[in-house]
Amino acid sequence: MWLKMNPWVLPAIFGSIGLFYLIMGLSLMFGKKKKDHSVSGVPLFGGIHFLIAGLISPCKWLAFLCVLDYVFIGTIYKLICPNAYKRENDLIDEQDKQEDTNK
Numbered sequence: 001m002w003l004k005m006n007p008w009v010l011p012a013i014f015g016s017i018g019l020f021y022l023i024m025g026l027s028l029m030f031g032k033k034k035k036d037h038s039v040s041g042v043p044l045f046g047g048i049h050f051l052i053a054g055l056i057s058p059c060k061w062l063a064f065l066c067v068l069d070y071v072f073i074g075t076i077y078k079l080i081c082p083n084a085y086k087r088e089n090d091l092i093d094e095q096d097k098q099e100d101t102n103k
Contacts, residue, residue, distance in 0.1 A: 011057035015065075018049030022069060029070065043071040 021042055047069025054063025066072060 007058050009087050010077035011053040011062070014053035016054070018046045018053060021049060023069065044069060047072050081099075 025043060025046060047066040050055065050068065051063050051066035054065055
């Protein structure tokens with residue numbers, strides 16, 4: 001049965017699961033927030049499911065859909081700009097510590 005199945009069935013299943021995780025993660029990310037805390041749902045699962053769906057599909061370029069997951073984009077941004085997510089108070093504290101060690 002698995003050998004005679006359409007080659008798009010299994011990638012469609014994995015893609016729909018990835019889409020579910022992506023929508024749930026984004027809705028939780030932009031939903032109600034407590035002070036300085038947000039719920040991210042299950043990060044990276046949507047992107048991993050998109051990656052698997054793209055790799056087992058007949059069109060391998062669909063694996064690039066995994067970058068739709070905000071964790072992939074956030075990780076790349078964090079690697080490019082390491083001080084992007086730090087608060088101003090944390091940066092001032094680090095500068096004070098560096099000045100104390102230089103004395």
